[in-house]
Amino acid sequence: MSKAKRLNEMIMMVNRKKRFTVKELAQEFGVSKRTILRDLQELSEMGVPLYSETGPHGGYQVINERILPPIAFSEDEAISIFFAIHTLRHYISLPFDSEYESIRKKFYLNLSGDIRDAIDKMKDRVDFVSVYQQEEIPFLKQLLEASIEQEVILIDYETNGNITCRSIQPIGIYSSEGKWYCPSYCFFRRDYRVFRCDRIKSVEYDEKNEPIDLSNINLKNRFSILNQNKETVEIHVELTKSGVEKFQSVNWPNIYLRKRENGSGFINGIIAKHDINFLLNYFIAYGENALIKEPIELVESTKEILNKVLNQYN
Known part of the structure; x- marks a missing residue:
C-alpha cells in the first residue's frame, strides 16, 4: 500500500474510531510503530485534530471536530x-479562519510524491498574476457572517480623513483589483452603498436597528437592486483595438461591448448618474484608446480633469 493511500485510509479510520493506539494502527496497516508515529505526525500537520494521552491506558484520540473524508x-x-489555492497568496486577509499558507500546506502534504514533484516543476513555469492586497483587513469574516445571517452592524468608516459611524446590513463581500468591498444597505442614507473594507475601522452588532429582508439580494443581482430608482443616462465610448482588448476583461451590467471587423469597437448601455465619477477615472486610464461620446456630463468632466493634469506640466 502506498503512503498516500495509507494516510487517506488512516484519516477515515481514526475519524470513525475516535480513540486508538499506535499498536492498533500498526497491526491494521501492517507497518512498524515507528512508521505509524511518522504518519500521525503528518496527519497532524495536515490538520487532523489529534490529542495524545500517556500512561498504560493512553493512546490517541480525535478532538471532537468534523474531518472531511478523503x-x-x-x-x-x-x-x-493546488494552483487555484496558490492564487490566494496575493491576499493578506481572507474571510476564513485558515490562512493561505495553512490551506496550501495541508493540501500539498496530502498529495502523492509524484504529483508534488510535478507541482514543484510547474511553480516557476506557470503563474496567475493579480494585484497584491496591500493592507490587512481584520473584519472580513464578521462582514461575511453578517451578510449570511442578515444582521445589522455598526461600523466606524473612514472617508476623506474623517471617521463616521454607520449602521449597515451587508449583502456580501467581494474582492477586486487587490481591494475588498462590502455592498450594504445603509440605515443612515436609507439606501444601498458600497463600502471599502479597508476603510472600516471597527465592527460591532447593532441592537437598535431591526434587519430588513435582503434574502432576495446577493452579489450576482446587486446591481439591479442598487441602481433601482436611480437617475440613469446612456453611455457610448469608442474604443481602439487596444481599448477593446482591455475592456474585454470587464463585466459590467447593462453595458455591452460591440466589436468591429478591424478589431476596434465601442461600448454602449445604461449607467447610474452617480457612477460618472468612477467611470471618469476609469476611462482616463485608457488614454487615447478610448473616446467618450456620451453622456455629455462624462465628456465635460473628462475635459476638466485632463486640463488640470495638463496645467500641472505647463
Missing part, C-alpha cells in the same frame, strides 16, 4: 486545485 482527484485535478 476525495479522489486525478493528477490534473489535483494540480488545478
Whole structure:
C-alpha cells in the first residue's frame, strides 16, 4: 500500500474510531510503530485534530471536530486545485479562519510524491498574476457572517480623513483589483452603498436597528437592486483595438461591448448618474484608446480633469 493511500485510509479510520493506539494502527496497516508515529505526525500537520494521552491506558484520540473524508482527484485535478489555492497568496486577509499558507500546506502534504514533484516543476513555469492586497483587513469574516445571517452592524468608516459611524446590513463581500468591498444597505442614507473594507475601522452588532429582508439580494443581482430608482443616462465610448482588448476583461451590467471587423469597437448601455465619477477615472486610464461620446456630463468632466493634469506640466 502506498503512503498516500495509507494516510487517506488512516484519516477515515481514526475519524470513525475516535480513540486508538499506535499498536492498533500498526497491526491494521501492517507497518512498524515507528512508521505509524511518522504518519500521525503528518496527519497532524495536515490538520487532523489529534490529542495524545500517556500512561498504560493512553493512546490517541480525535478532538471532537468534523474531518472531511478523503476525495479522489486525478493528477490534473489535483494540480488545478493546488494552483487555484496558490492564487490566494496575493491576499493578506481572507474571510476564513485558515490562512493561505495553512490551506496550501495541508493540501500539498496530502498529495502523492509524484504529483508534488510535478507541482514543484510547474511553480516557476506557470503563474496567475493579480494585484497584491496591500493592507490587512481584520473584519472580513464578521462582514461575511453578517451578510449570511442578515444582521445589522455598526461600523466606524473612514472617508476623506474623517471617521463616521454607520449602521449597515451587508449583502456580501467581494474582492477586486487587490481591494475588498462590502455592498450594504445603509440605515443612515436609507439606501444601498458600497463600502471599502479597508476603510472600516471597527465592527460591532447593532441592537437598535431591526434587519430588513435582503434574502432576495446577493452579489450576482446587486446591481439591479442598487441602481433601482436611480437617475440613469446612456453611455457610448469608442474604443481602439487596444481599448477593446482591455475592456474585454470587464463585466459590467447593462453595458455591452460591440466589436468591429478591424478589431476596434465601442461600448454602449445604461449607467447610474452617480457612477460618472468612477467611470471618469476609469476611462482616463485608457488614454487615447478610448473616446467618450456620451453622456455629455462624462465628456465635460473628462475635459476638466485632463486640463488640470495638463496645467500641472505647463
